[in-house]
Amino acid sequence: MTVILDRDGPYCVWCSAPLDHSRNQPTNEHLVPRIKGGPSWLENELAACKRCNNERGHQSPAGWLHDCMGMGRTPRTDVIIGALERLQQAIRERGGQRRARPYIDSQLRRLRRM
Ligand SMILES: [Zn+2]
Incomplete structure (x- = not known):
């Protein structure tokens, strides 16, 4: 963490x-949810507060970011886009992750339009 x-x-x-670590503990957030084929790599991990992490469930990054904005929260869109790009690059270098690839591409397209 x-x-x-x-x-x-x-x-x-x-x-x-x-x-x-005293008032608002960070939790480990998987950018691409594990059930969507997201790898257990550092590139797929972000820090989130417990509330946001619990409420997101298995929603996609773009979908949940949209919901957060609707609730008046201020998501760090640039950090999320940067993390998806970093994960995309890591997959290019290491290979595999066939399920996560198209998911990341479509998420980036949606987020860049927001
Ligand atoms: Zn939060």
Whole structure:
């Protein structure tokens, strides 16, 4: 988790709330849900607050980001797009992840239009 917070900053990706180990503990959020073929790689992990992580469930990044905006939250769209691009690049280099590839492509198309 420290690596993720150092990489992306200590804020929830879905609501921008500050995360710290005393008041608002960070949780490990899978960008591409595991059931959608998301790998257990650092590139597929983001930090989110417990509330956003629980409420998202298995929703897609673009779908849940849209919902968050509808609820008046301020998602970190640039961080989420950057993470998807980083994951896309990691898959290109390492291969495999056939299920996640088209999912990431379509998510990036939706997010870039938002
Ligand atoms: Zn949050």
